[in-house]
Amino acid sequence: xxxxxxxxxQGMSDINAPEIYIWRMIEEKARTIxxxxxxxxxxxPVLEKLSVFKRSIGDTTDVVKKEMYAFKPGKHDIAxxxxxxxxxxxxxxGRGEEGLNARVFYIASMFRYERPxxxxxxxxxxxxxxxxxxxxxxxxAECIALQQHLLEEWGLHGSKIQISTRGMPxxxxxxxxxxxxxxxxxxxxxxxxxxxxxxxxxxxxxxxxNESCQKIVDQIPTAxxxxxxxxxxxxxxxIQALEIMDIEVEVNPKLVRGLDYYVHTVxxxxxxxxxxQNAIAGGGRYEIALGKKAVPGVGFAMGMERxxxxxxxxxxxxxxxxxxxxxxxxxxxxAALAENMKLARKLRAKGVRCGMELEVKSMKAxxxxxxxxxxxxxxxxxxxxxxxxTVVVKDMNEGSQEELSLEDVIRDA
RNA sequence: GUGAUUGUAGCUCAGUUGGUUAGAGCGCCUGAUUGUGGUUCAGGAGGCCGCGGGUUCAAAUCCCGUCUUUCACCCCA
Numbered sequence: 001x002x003x004x005x006x007x008x009x010q011g012m013s014d015i016n017a018p019e020i021y022i023w024r025m026i027e028e029k030a031r032t033i034x035x036x037x038x039x040x041x042x043x044x045p046v047l048e049k050l051s052v053f054k055r056s057i058g059d060t061t062d063v064v065k066k067e068m069y070a071f072k073p074g075k076h077d078i079a080x081x082x083x084x085x086x087x088x089x090x091x092x093x094g095r096g097e098e099g100l101n102a103r104v105f106y107i108a109s110m111f112r113y114e115r116p117x118x119x120x121x122x123x124x125x126x127x128x129x130x131x132x133x134x135x136x137x138x139x140x141a142e143c144i145a146l147q148q149h150l151l152e153e154w155g156l157h158g159s160k161i162q163i164s165t166r167g168m169p170x171x172x173x174x175x176x177x178x179x180x181x182x183x184x185x186x187x188x189x190x191x192x193x194x195x196x197x198x199x200x201x202x203x204x205x206x207x208x209x210n211e212s213c214q215k216i217v218d219q220i221p222t223a224x225x226x227x228x229x230x231x232x233x234x235x236x237x238x239i240q241a242l243e244i245m246d247i248e249v250e251v252n253p254k255l256v257r258g259l260d261y262y263v264h265t266v267x268x269x270x271x272x273x274x275x276x277q278n279a280i281a282g283g284g285r286y287e288i289a290l291g292k293k294a295v296p297g298v299g300f301a302m303g304m305e306r307x308x309x310x311x312x313x314x315x316x317x318x319x320x321x322x323x324x325x326x327x328x329x330x331x332x333x334x335a336a337l338a339e340n341m342k343l344a345r346k347l348r349a350k351g352v353r354c355g356m357e358l359e360v361k362s363m364k365a366x367x368x369x370x371x372x373x374x375x376x377x378x379x380x381x382x383x384x385x386x387x388x389x390t391v392v393v394k395d396m397n398e399g400s401q402e403e404l405s406l407e408d409v410i411r412d413a
Numbered sequence: 414g415u416g417a418u419u420g421u422a423g424c425u426c427a428g429u430u431g432g433u434u435a436g437a438g439c440g441c442c443u444g445a446u447u448g449u450g451g452u453u454c455a456g457g458a459g460g461c462c463g464c465g466g467g468u469u470c471a472a473a474u475c476c477c478g479u480c481u482u483u484c485a486c487c488c489c490a
Contacts, residue, residue: 006480007463062488083490110490114414117484126490193487198425258489268490275484282490303490322483334446365442367450382448396450 023322058260118275128301141241175195178226222253287295324374326353332382
């Protein structure tokens with residue numbers, strides 16, 4: 001382990017080869033699939049006005065209250081984005097009509113000042129989409145379908161989609177009141193945290209990890225039962241659409257998603273390979289008010305680090321995506337080295353993966369590198385070949401080799 | 414923020430109740446008769462023992478602080 005001088009900050013990491021290859025696979029496949037669903041890529045700044053996050057995520061949420069990298073370098077309070085939706089909607093709201101009916105995706109770093117643990121970093125990466133427009137259950141269902149499509153394409157098995165509804169804003173009070181009233185008789189049996197939560201955030205009692213609390217929660221009506229007819233119908237329509245598309249989901253009324261902007265459908269995808277933070281993705285319908293505009297939309301975010309952990313559990317690892325193939329040029333002597341520099345330029349111009357030693361070294365050492373590089377062929381040149389205008393081409397898998405003319409090798413590359 | 418936990422070679426890790434030149438495996442480099450890799454054999458390089466204090470004749474080892482790792486709570490992807 002290197003000394004601290006060379007370590008990144010707590011909760012942040014350098015991503016290098018070979019790990020980087022699984023990142024690239026994930027991103028490349030995601031871009032292709034997003035394209036097929038009509039999503040355009042959007043890159044927003046890492047920094048936004050603090051108010052952008054406060055107004056959308058909610059200034060009483062923990063994410064905003066205690067997990068943001070916020071500072072004031074000049075006149076304005078600014079913050080590093082803790083999630084992607086707020087900035088995306090800030091952008092779309094500024095695009096007028098067009099922004100109200102848009103589909104965008106992002107692949108970006110997010111920052112939250114928290115204590116790192118399994119599946120949780122201070123700088124982490126999310127792949128997300130946002131689709132703005134009228135609230136339509138089919139849009140929510142399609143969003144889930146897209147997400148499931150991604151997981152399949154990456155080769156991720158064993159994940160579970162759970163869905164619920166947050167209801168409309170007008171449902172909030174009846175739900176909270178209803179749940180409180182139902183819990184009241186059991187107050188003494190709840191854990192200490194829940195005794196506090198029942199007033200502060202009653203929904204958090206619903207997903208308390210404590211077993212005895214869960215027993216009580218199982219006895220009382222679910223949050224959904226306190227919602228209006230309209231909210232319940234909306235959820236039913238989403239579920240029906242998913243059934244039509246043959247997408248398996250589990251309706252879990254206990255699912256709670258904390259950010260303020262959610263309305264109606266919320267969902268979460270979990271995977272058993274993760275620790276306590278077992279969600280690889282979360283999503284939902286939202287309504288974000290910016291200025292005079294309230295932008296409705298639906299979207300999701302997937303935690304790339306968590307996706308990678310889950311993929312590894314499925315036996316999908318970075319080295320499977322490492323670049324290989326191509327050729328390795330072996331030079332015997334100064335003259336051959338110079339000539340091979342020329343040859344490398346020609347091969348690379350044709351897009352051939354091509355490596356070589358840039359100093360005179362023993363053939364043995366060069367062949368070792370050829371082997372390690374994963375090249376399919378070694379192209380060997382020494383005095384004799386230079387004089388004859390030929391090269392020796394060795395097949396690294398077969399071990400066989402033949403002498404060919406330089407022109408033929410370049411032409412067939 | 415709370416409670417645990419970790420730090421020794423590029424990587425994975427040994428290192429006895431404090432005691433002399435801190436070890437192994439893998440990897441890397443060199444070689445095994447002229448210009449041939451992956452296997453084998455031989456040799457070699459590479460360590461502020463996370464950092465800073467303290468105790469001691471003596472600290473990788475004990476104490477304190479600090480940073481970092483991992484895990485859980487809170488909360489979230």
